[in-house]
Amino acid sequence: MRKPEASGKNNNNNNKLRKGLWSPEEDDKLMNYMLNNGQGCWSDVARNAGLQRCGKSCRLRWINYLRPDLKRGAFSPQEEELIIHLHSLLGNRWSQIAARLPGRTDNEIKNFWNSTIKKRLKNLSSSASPNTSNSSSEPSKEVAAAIGGGFISMQEQSMSPMYIYPSLSSSSSSNTSMQAMFLNQIMDPLPTFDHGLSTCGASVYFNNDAPPCMTHIGVSGDDIYGNQGILGGVNIGIEGELHIPPLESISIEENAKTEDMYGSNNNKYPYSNVNRINSNCNNNTKAENMTTGVGNLWQGEELKVGDWDLEELMKDVSSFPFLDIFQAE
DNA sequence: AATTGAATCAACCGCGTCAGA
């Protein structure tokens, strides 16, 4: 942790704002102010509470630490499971994920994901078939698919993972369009293949004409999380084969396009991903194909990206078995 | 008991968005 700067250090210069860890006195000031006055302009909060902090810092401290409704302590297995599921749907939109987990902050969830979950992915990556390992520190796609359980992550990347929706065999009508879209997202980056697709339970098969880069994934929930682990109750470990086209078959241009459509590590516009997909729909036949099965989601001028993707996705989340636990709180 | 490497997590930074002037 960052050391709190010596309390007297900045006393000689009121214009200097403190940085680093918050002292208990500062916490008290902010807490008292917030409880008495409520949230207003954060720069005013900082000033009126007598804190030599920027408003931004006050906001962060309040949201991540002082807020009375915060739930401290370790994540429960149910929370873990929900986080993984939400992440499979939303990607790194931590604030959106946090909004579905009362008492948890985006920072907390982000840290949890980056430490615990990524660690598991990494461990799996190293224990997976040597053929599938790569030099990157990132987990392999195959392993990411495994740890996702039913939520198969085809790309474990920092901004915009691309996922196959879990219950491909589900009969839920509300899922159908999203599943179609997810599947199209899977298919679209691989345009050079005649990629028929069949699903069977949680297994996904890419039946390509090209020689597949076949990876066996026999990872069960227990393998990942133990008997009490987060996937234990869901029975969605992947026990099938992923036939993944060799990456080298995909042209650079197509890779670039794919990254553009689905985001990349360089994506600094997390809220614009689907906007860009939408714009692609106007001049890209593949993107048009993407809309197949999505139906009205893509029609209508009132379509607002952030709305449809989150709300539609949340319909799926709302059926998530453990959500009641949080809603009941 | 000391050391060391890994894990955790609080906080900062930079950027995009938005609202008001």
Added chain:
DNA sequence: TTCTGACGCGGTTGATTCAAT
């Protein structure tokens, strides 16, 4: 229409804690 400041978000950093040796 443009500018500006506040806010919110995701990525990253780095100090502390923990566990293994």
